[in-house]
Amino acid sequence: MLMTERIEKATSTLENGSYKGIDGLIAVAYWIGKHDGVKEVCDKHSKILAKMRKRADDCRYHKMAHAVIGERQGATYDDIIYHPDYSSDFLDYTVDEIDV
Numbered sequence: 482m483l484m485t486e487r488i489e490k491a492t493s494t495l496e497n498g499s500y501k502g503i504d505g506l507i508a509v510a511y512w513i514g515k516h517d518g519v520k521e522v523c524d525k526h527s528k529i530l531a532k533m534r535k536r537a538d539d540c541r542y543h544k545m546a547h548a549v550i551g552e553r554q555g556a557t558y559d560d561i562i563y564h565p566d567y568s569s570d571f572l573d574y575t576v577d578e579i580d581v
Contacts, residue, residue: 512566526562549571 491507537546552559 515566519564523562523564523567 488507488511491504492511534547534549534552537543537550537552540546
């Protein structure tokens with residue numbers, strides 16, 4: 482069995498609610514790694530966008546600069562990238578004891 486097949490098998494058992502044993506350990510480790518990667522990308526994007534907004538605010542023609550970077554008037558959540566793997570719902574499983 483290939484490593485990717487083993488991980489797919491383990492994550493499918495976690496999605497079914499049975500996360501005991503080595504399958505549960507593999508699946509939880511996979512989801513934690515996926516969450517950390519997505520979090521890193523989203524946080525970097527937020528920092529870059531904050532710098533762009535700061536530069537636009539400092540420009541003489543700040544309204545035009547904000548229009549160039551794609552700001553919408555009154556939008557408050559444009560700096561957030563939504564990705565379902567960024568939620569930490571699966572972290573509820575990490576407090577449970579796993580018998581290996």
